Amino acid sequence: MTDIELLMTDPMPAHVQAALADRFCIHKLWEIEDQDRWFQRSAAEIRGLVCGGHTPIDGPFIRRFANLEIIASFGVGYDSIDAVEAAKANVVVTNTPDVLTDEVADTAIGLLVMTARELSAAERWLRAGKWESAYPLSAGTLRNRKLGIFGLGRIGKAIGRRAESMGLEIGYHNRSEQADVSYLYHSSLLALAQWCDILLCVAPGGAATRHAVNAETLKALGSNGILINIGRGSVVDEAALIEALQNKTILSAGLDVFENEPHVPDALIAMDHVVLLPHLGSASVHTRQAMGQLQVDNLTGWFQDGSLLTPVVETPWPRDSGTAGQ
Numbered sequence: 001m002t003d004i005e006l007l008m009t010d011p012m013p014a015h016v017q018a019a020l021a022d023r024f025c026i027h028k029l030w031e032i033e034d035q036d037r038w039f040q041r042s043a044a045e046i047r048g049l050v051c052g053g054h055t056p057i058d059g060p061f062i063r064r065f066a067n068l069e070i071i072a073s074f075g076v077g078y079d080s081i082d083a084v085e086a087a088k089a090n091v092v093v094t095n096t097p098d099v100l101t102d103e104v105a106d107t108a109i110g111l112l113v114m115t116a117r118e119l120s121a122a123e124r125w126l127r128a129g130k131w132e133s134a135y136p137l138s139a140g141t142l143r144n145r146k147l148g149i150f151g152l153g154r155i156g157k158a159i160g161r162r163a164e165s166m167g168l169e170i171g172y173h174n175r176s177e178q179a180d181v182s183y184l185y186h187s188s189l190l191a192l193a194q195w196c197d198i199l200l201c202v203a204p205g206g207a208a209t210r211h212a213v214n215a216e217t218l219k220a221l222g223s224n225g226i227l228i229n230i231g232r233g234s235v236v237d238e239a240a241l242i243e244a245l246q247n248k249t250i251l252s253a254g255l256d257v258f259e260n261e262p263h264v265p266d267a268l269i270a271m272d273h274v275v276l277l278p279h280l281g282s283a284s285v286h287t288r289q290a291m292g293q294l295q296v297d298n299l300t301g302w303f304q305d306g307s308l309l310t311p312v313v314e315t316p317w318p319r320d321s322g323t324a325g326q
Contacts, residue, residue, distance in 0.1 A: 001023050001024055001300075001303050001304070002023065002024060002025060003025065004024050004025065004047055004048070004303055005024070005025045005026075005027065005042075005045045005046050005047060006020065006024045006025070006026055006027070006046065006047065006048040006049070006050055006299070007027045007028075007029055007046045007048070007049050007050070007065075008020070008026055008027065008028050008029065008049075008050040009029045009049055009050065009051050009052070009054075009055040009057065010029075010030070010051060010052030010053065010054045010055050010074075011028075011030060011052065012050060012052055012074060012292070013074075013288055013289075013292050015289060015292050015293075016050075016074070016292035016295060016296060019292070019293075019296045020050065020296060020299065023296075023299075023300060024048075024299070024303075026050075027042070027046070029055065039064055043064045043065050043066070044065070044066045044067055045067070046065045046067070046068060047067055047068060047069050047070070047303075048068070048069060048070045048071070048072065048299055048302070048303070049065075049068065049070070049071040049072070050072055050074075050295070050299070051071060051072065051073045051074065051080070051081065052073075052074045052075070053073060053074065053075050053077065053078070053080045054080065055080065056080050057071060057080060057081040057082065057086075058082045058085065059082055059085035059088075059089075062082070062085055062086055062089050062091060063089065068089070068091050069091060069092065069302065070091065070092050070093075070094065070298075070299065070302050070303075071086055071091060071092070071093045071094070072093075072094045072295050072298050072299045073093065073094065073095045073096070073295070074096060074291060074292065074295050075095060075096055075100075075282075075291065076095055076096060076097045076100055076101075076104075076154075076155070077095070077204050077205060077231075077232060078093060078095045078312060079204060079205035079206040079232065079234075081093055083312050083314035083315065084314050086314070086315070087314050087315060087316055092302070092308060092311055092315045092317065093311065093312045093314065093315050094295070094298040094308055094309070094310050094311055094312065094315075095310055095312055096290075096291040096292075096294040096295055096310065097154060097310055098154060098310075099287065099290035099291055099294055100155075100281075100282040100287050100290070100291055101154045101155050101158050102158060103281065103282050103284055103286075103287040104155050104158075104230060104281040104282050105155055105158035105159045105161075105162055106162075107230060107256060107277075107280065107281045107282075108155075108159045108200060108202070108228065108230040108256075108281070109159065109162045109163070109166075111228055111230065111254040111255075111256060111275060111277060112142075112147075112163075112198065112200065112226075112228050112254060113142070114254060114275045115140070115226055115228060115252050115253065115254030115274075115275045116140045116141065116142050116145070116198070116226055116252075117138055117140050117141070117142070118138045118140045118252075118273065119275075120275045121272050121273065122135060122138070124272075140226075140251070140252070142166060142167075142168065145168055145169070145197055145198055146168070146169045146170075146171065146195060146196040146197055146198065147163050147168040147169065147170050147171070147196060147198045147200060148170075148171050148172065148173070148186070148192040148193065148195060148196030148198065148199045148200065149170065149171070149172040149173075149183075149200050149202060150172070150173050150189055150192065150199060150200065150201045150202065150203050150212070150213070150231075150235075151173075151174065151201065151202035151203035151204065151231060152172040152173075152174045152178055152181065152183070152202075153174075153202065153204075155202050155230075156172065156174075156202040157178075157180075157181065159200065159202065159230075160172070160181065160183060168198075169184075170183040170184070171183055171184035171185070171186055171192055171195055171196055172184070172185060172186065172192065173185075173186045173187070173188065173189050173191070173192040189212055189213070189217060190216065190217060190220055193217045193218075193220035193221045193225075194220045196221070196225075197221070197222065197224050197225050197226065198225070198226045198228065199213070199217070199221050199225065199226070199227050199228070200228040200229075200230070201213060201227070201228065201229040201230065201231045201235050201236065202230055202231045203231045203232065203235050204231065204232060205231070205232030205233075205234045205235065206234075209232070209234070209235045210234050210235070211234070211235070211236070211237040211240075212235050212236075213227065213229075213235055213236040213237065213240075213241070214237045214240050215237065215240040215243070215244065218240060218241065218244040218249055218250050219244070219249055221250050222249075222250065223248060223249065223250065223251065224251050225250040225251055226250065226251055226252050226253065226254070227241065227250060227252075227253040227254070227255075228253070228254045228255075229253075229254075229255050229256065229257055230256045230257065230281055231257060232257055233255075233257040233258040233259040233260070233261060234259060236255075236259070238258065238259045238265060238268075241253060242265060242267045242268060245268075245271055245273070245274060246267070246271075251273070252273045252274060252275075253274050253275070254274070254275040254276075254277075255268070255274070255275070255276055255277065256277040256278075256279055256280065256281050257279055257281075258279075261279055262278070262279075264276060294309060294310060297309055298310060306318075
């Protein structure tokens, strides 16, 4: 398959680059100096895109490749890819779900505990050499709390299972009610925020969820409320969140994702009652290797025999026609 040409749009982990280089002819977009000239000369030869979620892959970008067959994305979220436009162009899209579910769920619970119990602030206090005097009792607790999960997919359910063992009462809001859980379903995000006092966001990004957590949602969460976001930064109106934290509309927040990564607003960094992580939900060697291998396996399977392991829901599968991988 070394004659099959792929375009890598974002820098990928070294093991992914090495594995793909053994199987395919790889072009790296960030290394191409005159991209317009390259597209004119070489776009027709590209049969697959390898994406890391940073370069927007919209309809016009997809249509630059006359013979494109597959877009393989690294990560469970694929909001940087217009999968609907890809389907219209008869291009399949894959992501890397499941292999990161437990890692992200573990991170979410860790972030939740850190935030609710003010553990980051306590560690900073100790490191500052202040333990000669007693640390002030924390107002934060997980006792008698209601956890509202926004986005009850694979990761949301894994978080729910962990939260059950902590004695938390659980509710959720999703596009549709889930038959395989006993958690209390809320038909709107606002209703969920009014019910719970910890709102944990695992919702995917994209236009449908952009700023879904806004000033109204935060007000409904209340002055004892905690916001945790492990999903996508775009889901939360960051300006509204900063105002809610400054005005004590809510108690605190724990964030692993931000609107304009890797840039985090100074106002959030300055707050001692906010826990901030550098988007490390799935960031372990074990999990990133598994994600990368799944991305490689999707590309290899497609060009070997037209098979896919993890096509996204917008991808018509199996394809009705065509000669995939031939």
